Amino acid sequence: PSHSPHRADPAPLSSSASSCRALSTRRQLYEKPFPVYKQPVEVGSFSLDSERRFFNDARQIRYFVEPPSRPDFNLRDGYKDRFVKRDDSIKEKLDHILRWILANKSKLESRVAAASSSPALGVDVVTWRGHLTKLLTTPYETREGWLLAATLFRGTLYLSEVETEASRRDTENRTERHQEMMYWGYKFEQYLCAEDMKASPDPGGVVNTNEAFCTVVQTKLADHKLLFSGEVDCRDRGPKSPAAPACYIELKTSAEICTPKQRSNFHRFKLLKWWAQSFLPGVPRIVAGFRDPDGLVVGTETIHISQISHLIKNEYNCWKPTVCMNFCCEFLSFVRTVVREDSPRVVHLFSWDPHQDVTYTVHRDSSYCFLPPWYVEGMGS
């Protein structure tokens, strides 16, 4: 049987065992024209408060405040005494997105064309933006593998990450220094974000990583209709700011660049992750803070997502946006051919390790099931 009747190129599926059992991640296979990626449209948003409670509104949005040209930001400030860290041992899976979908079900369904063959929700894939970011960067990832659980329910494919053994070990073995450095990114956000249109940032306040504002966007990658959500750091509050998601700004920190080698590594590794994360939801710019080893910000810079491909052009053996997007697209097609049974009780677990193909295993009524009963019932089963 033909794997992908819509494409003339040979499919990047390994034919080793029986057909369709594995997907190659070799970069060369994905050096093709950039696939169609529709401009993402924000269809809603939600907030998680200081206790990680869900709200179907934008109450947690923050407003970007331009940093001074010589910022005096100490990212270590408050780590010991003004930091509330989210409990990341609690695995939330897709729950917040599912809650949002239930709360906005009628709005979503009214967008569905009358065509009877289309999925009930009118989208092919529901997932977190962060999971898609991992897919985009897979052809270039040499260190960390991933596990993605997939369930087909009422014609829509749900993708939810499962923590790998290696990632669990890494989390357990984080050094004190590494743990502190993970705080620095959030502290940088606090220096640049105000709570409302007129306020100033409050660097004396508490950093609480339970709090989040998430956008929900809809878009299309080739023939895959996607609905995904991602956390947004802040928005432009100028009078001429465009509509979401174009008004959103991603904040990032990175080590100060002192040598050509450091610049090259920044382009080749860090900009890949930064590009993938913001390109997906259509966030047009990043404000980056460069810090010294003591956590002092030595400068800030605005990076436009549309300029990143130009910034990296002169790097030898560099990553290519088209490879990222084509791989993601082929992965979704691969999952579509594999996952045929429409049931919240069935999980196909897709697994990838660097230098390997993507493979999968099938699990029925297992602990991998991730669509909760309240969602299945809420969707009217």
Ligand code: A3P
């Ligand atoms: P930086 O991005 O400045 O490193 P995000 O940038 O996605 O908004 O995330 C905010 C901060 O959360 C990051 O700031 C970093 O401090 C922390 N963070 C996010 N993802 C992380 C990860 N996978 N591992 C460690 N820290 C992470």
Ligand code: MG
């Ligand atoms: Mg963020």
Ligand code: MG
């Ligand atoms: Mg950020």
